[in-house]
Amino acid sequence: MTHQIAVIPGDGIGTEVISEGIKCLKTLSEIFKNLQFQFDYLPWGSEYHLRHGRMMPEGGLEILKSFDAIYLGAVGDPRIPDDITLHGLLLPIKFGFDLYVGLRPVTLFKGIESPLTHILQEEIDIVVIRENTEGEYSNVGGISGIGEGELAIQSGIFTRKGIERIITFAFQYAREKGRKKVTSVTKSNAQRYGMVLWDRIFKEVASRFPEIKTESKLIDAACMDVVRNPKGYDVIVASNLFADILSDLTASVTGGMGLAPGASFNPKDKTYPGFFDPVHGSAPDIAGKGLANPIAAILTAKLMLDYLGEKEAGDLLYQAAKQNLSEKKVRTMDLGGHSRTNEVGDDIVRILRSF
Numbered sequence: 001m002t003h004q005i006a007v008i009p010g011d012g013i014g015t016e017v018i019s020e021g022i023k024c025l026k027t028l029s030e031i032f033k034n035l036q037f038q039f040d041y042l043p044w045g046s047e048y049h050l051r052h053g054r055m056m057p058e059g060g061l062e063i064l065k066s067f068d069a070i071y072l073g074a075v076g077d078p079r080i081p082d083d084i085t086l087h088g089l090l091l092p093i094k095f096g097f098d099l100y101v102g103l104r105p106v107t108l109f110k111g112i113e114s115p116l117t118h119i120l121q122e123e124i125d126i127v128v129i130r131e132n133t134e135g136e137y138s139n140v141g142g143i144s145g146i147g148e149g150e151l152a153i154q155s156g157i158f159t160r161k162g163i164e165r166i167i168t169f170a171f172q173y174a175r176e177k178g179r180k181k182v183t184s185v186t187k188s189n190a191q192r193y194g195m196v197l198w199d200r201i202f203k204e205v206a207s208r209f210p211e212i213k214t215e216s217k218l219i220d221a222a223c224m225d226v227v228r229n230p231k232g233y234d235v236i237v238a239s240n241l242f243a244d245i246l247s248d249l250t251a252s253v254t255g256g257m258g259l260a261p262g263a264s265f266n267p268k269d270k271t272y273p274g275f276f277d278p279v280h281g282s283a284p285d286i287a288g289k290g291l292a293n294p295i296a297a298i299l300t301a302k303l304m305l306d307y308l309g310e311k312e313a314g315d316l317l318y319q320a321a322k323q324n325l326s327e328k329k330v331r332t333m334d335l336g337g338h339s340r341t342n343e344v345g346d347d348i349v350r351i352l353r354s355f
Helices: 014-031 046-052 060-064 082-096 160-177 194-206 219-228 240-252 295-307 311-327 341-354
Strands: 002-010 036-041 069-074 101-107 125-131 135-144 151-157 181-186 213-218 235-238 263-265 274-276
Touching (some): 002 014, 014 036, 014 295, 014 311, 014 341, 060 082, 069 295, 101 240, 125 160, 125 240, 135 240, 160 181, 181 194, 194 213, 235 240, 263 295, 274 295, 295 311, 295 341
Parallel strands (some): 002 036, 002 069, 069 274, 125 235, 181 213, 181 235
Antiparallel strands (some): 101 125, 101 263
16 A cells, blocks of 8 residues: 655754654565655755745645645744644644544653663553644734733633543544553633533543543643653543643653654544654754654654554564664664664664664
């Protein structure tokens, strides 16, 4: 089968890490003869915005509709406000295609030391599930007035449909993967409407999965506990903002953003493509220097393979990345090594071919 992939390298280190992910995917095509890819490169992002005043063309979503998946490196440029890059590319894709599940798994791999001194290798295995299409990132509100009278109103949108489907997915995911607990994270003591509705629906959905343990945490307590006792977390489900925060925090205790993959998709409807991008940003300070860690992008490619139904290839890629990390020979500076971005990609290709 040939999968049509829209590749958006994007900005900064995005172009470097996405190249290594594609290198691994092409190697898998050599190993699995019935697995093929058609990569179409789209030059969208900050440079496109500087030339055209937009992050992507006006008909960008129509262009993307025909693909099976979207593979993006990173977006962000110090010359453009971050809200423009976010609302100009990432959010329109997620909202426009109703990609309501944000999947962000983190693992403390063998060969990686956590900054938490009391945690041993392979003791952390957390999946953060993010509600992707409403919540605090809904573009509802505005700014009015001038000077001392300037006023900003930012509204979050929480619907029963949106809350129920993401929480249901979290429990279904836990059941299918053999996971034991789902933790819901809100701030319902202060946010009395959307978060209170979330808490109520969480209890309703949880009652349909009696074999799975449940826990409800406030975001501040959850952040503290992720540092104090990360082993106590299994599956976390949270709103757009809180899951965004927690996915960065969980990544920081398992080796950093260079190891954190990300996926956005609609598990019920594949009319539109899934969207796959590593959690890290564009890191303009190291862009173009060959210092970026490509493993997050490579693990993101693994999530894309899973979404495309290519589980065997995805599992092989995951094992190759794990072996690279456990060998502790070829790694970038963020993991204490001296290897360049392409050398890590080459090593994972070497491992793939050795299986």
